[in-house]
Every structure is written in structure tokens, then in C-alpha cells.
Amino acid sequence: MSEELLKGYDEHARRGQRLRQAGVLALAAFVTIMLGIYFGGVFFGARSLEVMLALQGKKEQLKSDIEQLKQENAALQKKYFELKMLFEAAK
Incomplete structure (x- = not known):
């Protein structure tokens, strides 16, 4: 048992x-x-590592574009003021 x-x-x-x-x-x-x-x-996913790295690359590209546009703007401003001075001198 x-x-x-x-x-x-x-x-x-x-x-x-x-x-x-x-x-x-x-x-x-x-x-x-x-x-x-x-x-x-x-x-x-939508918040993935791949997306983050792509956005970082885009951020760097935009920073580079900003610097280039600043230089172009400075050159155009210089030209504008030179032309303005010539116009005022011609009066």
C-alpha cells in the first residue's frame, strides 16, 4: 500500500x-x-536607428548648405552695397 x-x-x-x-x-x-x-x-520602425542615422546625415547636409548660403549672401550683400555706393556717387 x-x-x-x-x-x-x-x-x-x-x-x-x-x-x-x-x-x-x-x-x-x-x-x-x-x-x-x-x-x-x-x-x-518609425523611430528606428536607421531613421535616426539618416536624419543625422540630413542634418549635416543642411548645416553645410547653410554655410554655403551664408557665404553667397555675404558676397551678394557686398555687391549690393558697392552698387548702391556707385548709384549714390552718380547722383
Whole structure:
């Protein structure tokens, strides 16, 4: 009788252990899937690393364009004031 009882208890303990292992496995799979979704969004989503790097490149290009336009503006202002002085001297 005690042998049957121990056998039943052992069987019950094994089932409990299998259920815990299945639970841990399910939790690990869930966490893995959620992390995959999160990192997929980080690397390929609207706020992704790729978008950030592209925007940084565009920012540098715009800074370069601003400097070029400032130089062109300075040259045009110089020309404007020279012409203005010639016009006033001709009066």
C-alpha cells in the first residue's frame, strides 16, 4: 500500500514538474517574442536607428548648405552695397 502511495506521489510530483517546465518554457517564449517585436521596432520602425542615422546625415547636409548660403549672401550683400555706393556717387 505504501509503495502504491509513493508511486502515486512520485507520479504527481513529475506532473507538477512537467507543468512548471512547460510554464517556464511558455514564459521564455513569450519574453523572446516580445523582445523580438521591441527590437524589430527599434531597428526598423518609425523611430528606428536607421531613421535616426539618416536624419543625422540630413542634418549635416543642411548645416553645410547653410554655410554655403551664408557665404553667397555675404558676397551678394557686398555687391549690393558697392552698387548702391556707385548709384549714390552718380547722383
